[in-house]
Amino acid sequence: MHEFSIIENILTIVEEISGKEGLTSISKVSLLIGKMRQIVPDTMSFAFEAAAKGTIADSAVLEMEFVPIKIHCNACENEFVVHNHTYVCEQCGSTDLSVLEGQELIIKNIEGER
Amino acid sequence: MKNILNANQNKADEIKEQLLEKKVLMVNIIGSPGAGKTTLLEKTIESLKDTYSIAVIEGDVATDKDARRLQKYDIPIVLINTDGACHLESISIQDALAEFDLDNTDIVFVENVGNLVCPAEFDIGEYAKIAVISVTEGDDKPEKYPLLFREAKAMILNKVDLIEYTDFNKPEFDESLRILNGGLSKFEMSCRKNEGLEGWLNWLKTTHSETTK
Numbered sequence: 001m002h003e004f005s006i007i008e009n010i011l012t013i014v015e016e017i018s019g020k021e022g023l024t025s026i027s028k029v030s031l032l033i034g035k036m037r038q039i040v041p042d043t044m045s046f047a048f049e050a051a052a053k054g055t056i057a058d059s060a061v062l063e064m065e066f067v068p069i070k071i072h073c074n075a076c077e078n079e080f081v082v083h084n085h086t087y088v089c090e091q092c093g094s095t096d097l098s099v100l101e102g103q104e105l106i107i108k109n110i111e112g113e114r
Numbered sequence: 115m116k117n118i119l120n121a122n123q124n125k126a127d128e129i130k131e132q133l134l135e136k137k138v139l140m141v142n143i144i145g146s147p148g149a150g151k152t153t154l155l156e157k158t159i160e161s162l163k164d165t166y167s168i169a170v171i172e173g174d175v176a177t178d179k180d181a182r183r184l185q186k187y188d189i190p191i192v193l194i195n196t197d198g199a200c201h202l203e204s205i206s207i208q209d210a211l212a213e214f215d216l217d218n219t220d221i222v223f224v225e226n227v228g229n230l231v232c233p234a235e236f237d238i239g240e241y242a243k244i245a246v247i248s249v250t251e252g253d254d255k256p257e258k259y260p261l262l263f264r265e266a267k268a269m270i271l272n273k274v275d276l277i278e279y280t281d282f283n284k285p286e287f288d289e290s291l292r293i294l295n296g297g298l299s300k301f302e303m304s305c306r307k308n309e310g311l312e313g314w315l316n317w318l319k320t321t322h323s324e325t326t327k
Contacts, residue, residue: 095296
């Protein structure tokens with residue numbers, strides 16, 4: 001259910017930017033979401049639809065692009081993409097890893113009219 | 115490009131800085147409803163309150179039941195009722211911390227809202243997230259809620275005295291934790307019986323002295 005909090009944050013940012021850029025309506029909001037984030041796309045769309053009613057983003061489309069979890073192995077310097085939440089180096093078996101990508105929660109782009 | 119949770123993250127960073135300066139260790143206790151978070155706090159406070167100045171932030175969707183359970187220890191407690199929200203955010207933590215005398219506080223325990231999903235998502239400025247899970251919930255929880263077990267620095271497996279009455283598969287549980295988070299510190303205990311807490315208490319003591327140097 002954290003989708004609702006996240007959508008509230010998104011709408012605050014959208015309204016801020018619209019004010020700054022002089023936009024009167026928003027047609028599309030594009031997000032980058034890391035796969036570590038446990039975001040459920042359907043819940044996200046539902047929350048957006050519900051929360052955007054009566055705001056500048058009332059008729060906007062929410063677009064979500066998911067970013068794979070990319071890992072750097074601190075033991076053997078291997079880089080790989082995590083599947084099934086297995087945080088073990090495919091090359092050397094180490095679990096001493098740094099997450100490079102996959103934690104994103106970013107507004108990539110907003111489209112609208114002045 | 116704009117980070118969606120910037121407002122929360124900025125506050126969390128402020129809190130981290132403040133706690134570092136005041137030499138306070140704050141841990142964020144996350145687990146399902148009924149996992150034993152409040153009982154863990156009771157036993158932990160009983161063991162440490164003569165050595166450390168402890169304060170507690172109690173997050174609850176509604177009621178002050180958990181906070182009232184801790185009142186007997188005569189320590190500072192701030193209750194945050196989230197009014198339906200499923201997690202705590204850094205802005206309410208910052209307000210709660212302002213109620214404490216941080217110059218004379220060693221450890222702040224935050225008991226997050228009972229939930230394995232959302233609390234893992236929001237940084238509240240803690241040093242460590244602690245995942246609390248009980249054997250009655252099943253061994254599949256790390257796989258189902260990977261973010262929490264990936265982000266946590268320590269994991270408490272509670273109610274191990276009941277394990278023979280459940281289908282909890284310990285080797286599978288351990289393996290799923292290993293592939294999710296190889297660096298996780300793990301402790302098994304029965305909070306209700308006050309058994310097996312030593313490892314956890316030692317972890318807290320060591321972490322406190324290492325983070326407040």
